[in-house]
Amino acid sequence: MTKIAYLGPAGTYSEMAALRYLQLSHPDLEHDPSIMCPYPTIPQAINAAENGNVEIAIVPVENSIQGGVTMTLDSLWQSEALQIQQAIVLPIAHALITRAAILTDIKTVYSHPQGLAQCQLWLDCHLPTVQQIATDSTTDGLQRVAEDGTSAAIASQRAAELYNLPILQFPINDQPDNFTRFLVLGRNTSHRQGTHSSLAFSLKRNMPGALVKPLLVFADRHINLSRIESRPTKRSLGEYIFFIDIEAALPDANCCEALEELKTVTENLKILGSYAIT
Numbered sequence: 514m515t516k517i518a519y520l521g522p523a524g525t526y527s528e529m530a531a532l533r534y535l536q537l538s539h540p541d542l543e544h545d546p547s548i549m550c551p552y553p554t555i556p557q558a559i560n561a562a563e564n565g566n567v568e569i570a571i572v573p574v575e576n577s578i579q580g581g582v583t584m585t586l587d588s589l590w591q592s593e594a595l596q597i598q599q600a601i602v603l604p605i606a607h608a609l610i611t612r613a614a615i616l617t618d619i620k621t622v623y624s625h626p627q628g629l630a631q632c633q634l635w636l637d638c639h640l641p642t643v644q645q646i647a648t649d650s651t652t653d654g655l656q657r658v659a660e661d662g663t664s665a666a667i668a669s670q671r672a673a674e675l676y677n678l679p680i681l682q683f684p685i686n687d688q689p690d691n692f693t694r695f696l697v698l699g700r701n702t703s704h705r706q707g708t709h710s711s712l713a714f715s716l717k718r719n720m721p722g723a724l725v726k727p728l729l730v731f732a733d734r735h736i737n738l739s740r741i742e743s744r745p746t747k748r749s750l751g752e753y754i755f756f757i758d759i760e761a762a763l764p765d766a767n768c769c770e771a772l773e774e775l776k777t778v779t780e781n782l783k784i785l786g787s788y789a790i791t
């Protein structure tokens with residue numbers, strides 16, 4: 514039976530993405546709770562799929578305001594077996610969940626770093642003196658909120674319903690247009706289709722033009738890049754891994770040719786998958 518790892522506990526945005534995936538891809542399985550496997554951190558959810566403990570992991574990769582989710586990018590680079598099978602974009606609207614009756618009663622606010630960052634201006638304006646505590650997911654602090662009337666969490670409306678906790682204010686995100694892209698990761702490599710592909714590479718040597726060569730491979734073939742992001746290799750300061758999304762599918766001949774040439778101008782190249790975005 515298909516099992517899905519996601520960043521838990523229940524009520525996270527990652528769980529919402531997992532439910533959306535089920536609705537779209539396996540409508541027959543939608544209401545089977547044994548499918549859904551919450552993990553406490555993003556790397557643990559990804560490892561569960563890598564090790565074959567679950568078939569699929571669903572994790573956030575990028576937010577329209579805060580940018581890349583570094584834990585996901587770093588785990589993807591480490592992964593040997595996983596491929597991106599699908600991307601799911603969800604609108605994100607944050608609620609302030611608390612048993613406090615007024616804002617001035619709140620002393621501590623919990624959320625995932627992305628949740629805190631996406632509400633930073635609102636927090637500075639309405640709760641300037643509260644202690645902000647970063648948690649592994651938006652729902653991690655909800656137990657504390659249930660026990661302590663001076664605590665609050667930034668999480669979804671759905672999370673408030675699931676944990677039967679009140680919402681004091683909604684929405685509190687600084688930008689009304691706030692979207693997060695989630696990746697569906699699986700070991701099934703036969704799944705190479707869709708409109709987009711992701712890859713990552715390190716460079717052979719840090720020298721003038723080192724990044725231009727890989728970029729020219731795409732430019733020369735009229736392949737459009739939809740994203741480029743760098744992460745440190747963690748080997749030495751100033752060395753990077755580049756994550757690139759292209760608007761092309763890997764079985765495409767033009768694209769295969771590009772990848773062959775890319776191998777010659779990169780040190781280590783990883784094909785992360787071809788997939789559709791829903």
Ligand SMILES: O=C(O)C(=O)Cc1ccccc1
Pocket residue numbers: 520524525526527528573605625627628649650651652693
């Ligand atoms: O913690 C969650 O709910 C997540 O799924 C990560 C996250 C946090 C904030 C916005 C989008 C995703």
